[in-house]
Amino acid sequence: MLQKSRKITFILAIISAIIGVMLTVQLRSSLDPVHKESRSIAELRASLQKELEKHKNLLADISKYNQLYYQYETSLSEDESLSVMREELARNRKMGGMVAVEGPGIVLNIVDQVYDEHMMDEHVPPPVIGGYTIDDEDLRWLVNILFANGAQAVSVNGHRLISTTAIRNVGDVIQIDTRTVQPPYEMKALGEPEVLLSALKLEGVEEYFQLSNKHVIAEKQDNLMIPANTEERYIRFMKTVKEKGDS
Amino acid sequence: MNRRNKFHVYLTIVTFCTGFLVATSIETTKLMRKERMNDQLFQQETQLNERILSEKEQNRHLENQLLDLQRQVGKVEEAMANRKEEAAQILSQLDAARMQAGVVAVEGPGIVVTMQDSQHAASSPDITNYIVHEHDVRLVVNELRLAGAEAISINGQRLVSNSSIRCIGPTIIVNGVKSAAPFVVSAIGDPATLEGALNLPGGVLQTLQDFVQIDVAKQSSVQLPAFVGDAKSKHS
Numbered sequence: 001m002l003q004k005s006r007k008i009t010f011i012l013a014i015i016s017a018i019i020g021v022m023l024t025v026q027l028r029s030s031l032d033p034v035h036k037e038s039r040s041i042a043e044l045r046a047s048l049q050k051e052l053e054k055h056k057n058l059l060a061d062i063s064k065y066n067q068l069y070y071q072y073e074t075s076l077s078e079d080e081s082l083s084v085m086r087e088e089l090a091r092n093r094k095m096g097g098m099v100a101v102e103g104p105g106i107v108l109n110i111v112d113q114v115y116d117e118h119m120m121d122e123h124v125p126p127p128v129i130g131g132y133t134i135d136d137e138d139l140r141w142l143v144n145i146l147f148a149n150g151a152q153a154v155s156v157n158g159h160r161l162i163s164t165t166a167i168r169n170v171g172d173v174i175q176i177d178t179r180t181v182q183p184p185y186e187m188k189a190l191g192e193p194e195v196l197l198s199a200l201k202l203e204g205v206e207e208y209f210q211l212s213n214k215h216v217i218a219e220k221q222d223n224l225m226i227p228a229n230t231e232e233r234y235i236r237f238m239k240t241v242k243e244k245g246d247s
Numbered sequence: 248m249n250r251r252n253k254f255h256v257y258l259t260i261v262t263f264c265t266g267f268l269v270a271t272s273i274e275t276t277k278l279m280r281k282e283r284m285n286d287q288l289f290q291q292e293t294q295l296n297e298r299i300l301s302e303k304e305q306n307r308h309l310e311n312q313l314l315d316l317q318r319q320v321g322k323v324e325e326a327m328a329n330r331k332e333e334a335a336q337i338l339s340q341l342d343a344a345r346m347q348a349g350v351v352a353v354e355g356p357g358i359v360v361t362m363q364d365s366q367h368a369a370s371s372p373d374i375t376n377y378i379v380h381e382h383d384v385r386l387v388v389n390e391l392r393l394a395g396a397e398a399i400s401i402n403g404q405r406l407v408s409n410s411s412i413r414c415i416g417p418t419i420i421v422n423g424v425k426s427a428a429p430f431v432v433s434a435i436g437d438p439a440t441l442e443g444a445l446n447l448p449g450g451v452l453q454t455l456q457d458f459v460q461i462d463v464a465k466q467s468s469v470q471l472p473a474f475v476g477d478a479k480s481k482h483s
Contacts, residue, residue, distance in 0.1 A: 018345035020266025147411035
């Protein structure tokens with residue numbers, strides 16, 4: 001009798017302890033849901049990086065202008081400061097794409113795909129009969145890839161692209177600024193050849209142009225000349241901001 | 248018997264309480280650990296935030312410094328131009344070249360185009376149709392250039408001769424700087440011509456309007472920032 005009641009007591013104690021634990025856990029988890037992270041650290045890091053990059057760029061620009069100012073101040077004669085000014089003009093014209101530039105880069109040729117008899121038998125995708133021709137967005141896309149991968153200057157069929165260059169379909173042909181360009185298209189891009197070539201592979205340029213029956217031949221060149229932009233440019237509307245704006 | 252029953256009741260209550268206590272203490276220590284971790288995260292966040300803020304502050308100072316310097320240089324150049332005919336000629340060319348290269352901030356009449364994902368995007372089965380793609384932005388930019396825009400910026404990034412426009416997810420990268428929607432394309436030029444070019448029947452606005460939210464506003468004065476970092480890019 002005594003043994004039995006003791007057993008009951010024991011069991012009762014354990015069970016109620018368990019119930020107590022369960023109840024508490026239940027209460028806790030329902031009363032107080034898991035905290036959400038407020039903002040991802042990665043995002044903050046990215047924006048910090050952006051600011052640091054800007055900082056670096058600003059410092060570089062400041063030192064450049066400082067140097068220019070110093071050159072003006074220390075030039076002994078009128079002629080000397082004039083030549084400083086001319087240098088500055090040449091530098092800006094170069095940046096604006098109004099001077100021919102040279103250096104290592106790549107040449108892209110977009111030519112019609114040639115299909116041999118025996119090639120047809122293999123597992124090459126069949127040519128699209130009467131397929132698409134290359135349109136303006138295709139060229140813009142390709143040019144954009146080049147610039148995004150560090151190309152300093154790009155020309156299409158000898159026409160240098162600058163900040164105001166428009167590439168557009170006019171009728172059946174593509175017009176770049178005021179000049180029409182005819183296929184085959186030849187693009188020249190100044191930049192790290194390896195980087196540019198691998199970027200072309202990565203973006204699937206070859207495959208993309210194959211759809212319109214075109215073949216892209218890209219090769220690197222150690223010394224590439226990209227001509228100046230020869231378009232007449234008039235400034236009618238914009239003028240330099242003299243005071244610090246609110247932007 | 249009665250006594251034993253009572254004893255049972257007491258025992259139940261006591262062990263119940265014990266269980267409660269044990270669970271609470273376990274939960275509390277767990278919570279404390281979590282809080283400490285949250286605290287660490289929070290600290291890290293605040294640190295980062297502080298750094299970003301101070302960096303921004305510094306950048307603002309640097310920007311001002313740069314503008315001051317540019318003004319100083321401008322004064323020297325002007326003084327030279329006043330003294331010598333030849334210098335004046337070079338200066339006017341230099342001013343134009345600087346504006347066209349995008350290394351100075353410019354202002355003038357123009358147009359502001361704001362592009363945003365359509366509100367239908369969430370409810371539509373084909374979402375990709377209703378969001379702004381990089382080629383949409385390029386299309387607008389191209390059309391503005393065609394209409395004679397003299398200078399263009401996207402989300403505060405001036406387009407220069409080797410700028411690219413890339414989209415990654417919902418962000419746009421121009422000149423290597425990322426920014427989020429809405430995409431604001433500002434251009435300086437004849438406002439009527441620029442607007443007209445976008446508004447052509449079958450033109451950009453009509454094509455895009457069905458899919459994305461696009462607003463065009465003519466403005467008598469638009470200010471575009473200078474491209475920063477030209478000293479870094481090596482023009483051989």
